[in-house]
Amino acid sequence: MSLSPFSQAQQKPLSYLALGDSYTIGEGVDVPDRYPMQLVQEWNKAAKIQFASPLIIAKTGWTVDELEAGIQASSTATEGYDLVTLLIGVNNQYRGRSVESFAVDFEKMLQRAISFARGKQERVVVLSIPDWGVTPFAVSKGVDPNQVANQIDDYNQTKKAICAKNGVKFIDITTEYRLAGALPEGVVADELHPSSLIYKKWMEKLLLEVQKMNF
Secondary structure, three states: OOOOHHHHHHHOOEOEEEEEOHHHHOOOOOHHHOHHHHHHHHHHOOOOOOEOOOEEEEOOOOOHHHHHHHHHOOOOOOOOOOEEEEEOOHHHHHOOOOHHHHHHHHHHHHHHHHHHOOOOHHHEEEEOOOOHHHOHHHHHOOOOHHHHHHHHHHHHHHHHHHHHHOOOEEEOOHHHHHHHOOOHHHEOOOOOOEOHHHHHHHHHHHHHHHOOOOO
């Protein structure tokens, strides 16, 4: 028996757009270990409506404006996406850019993310910026961890406030990362970027929010 049009609509896979930088593209880990990939894999184990493979627009080193340029150079779905995640900002901080300039760029990017989610801000999730100052890489470079921590906190407070203003969910992954990001099992070979185990923790927090969404 053929499916009714309604049933066919229900079977259409969900779409997911992940925007970001090295943390989203998963610098140093295999493709299946990226947190957007882990999210889809975990969701699809039990969900009635499956997610298709996510579109990831991210690159190591990208600032917010570079992410915008990357989006413009990418082929995105004109019909939008069922889920959009955004994790960006660490490279703005790393390059010494002001929180004020970041706030302007980030709010524009957040509006971009909401637009990709068909104007449904409840389908957008923003992740906080991890504190890279705790990593072995930072230690080897003689970085002042307190200075990095304070700057990361300023950036994240700004992100959280902008998300609240726009009705977007903001997830704190920084607090837990400060405890695990320095562990040998918490980094990849470059001793800076997170391991698959760290991405799994982020995925689990993200999954809890996605499970609340009414697809």
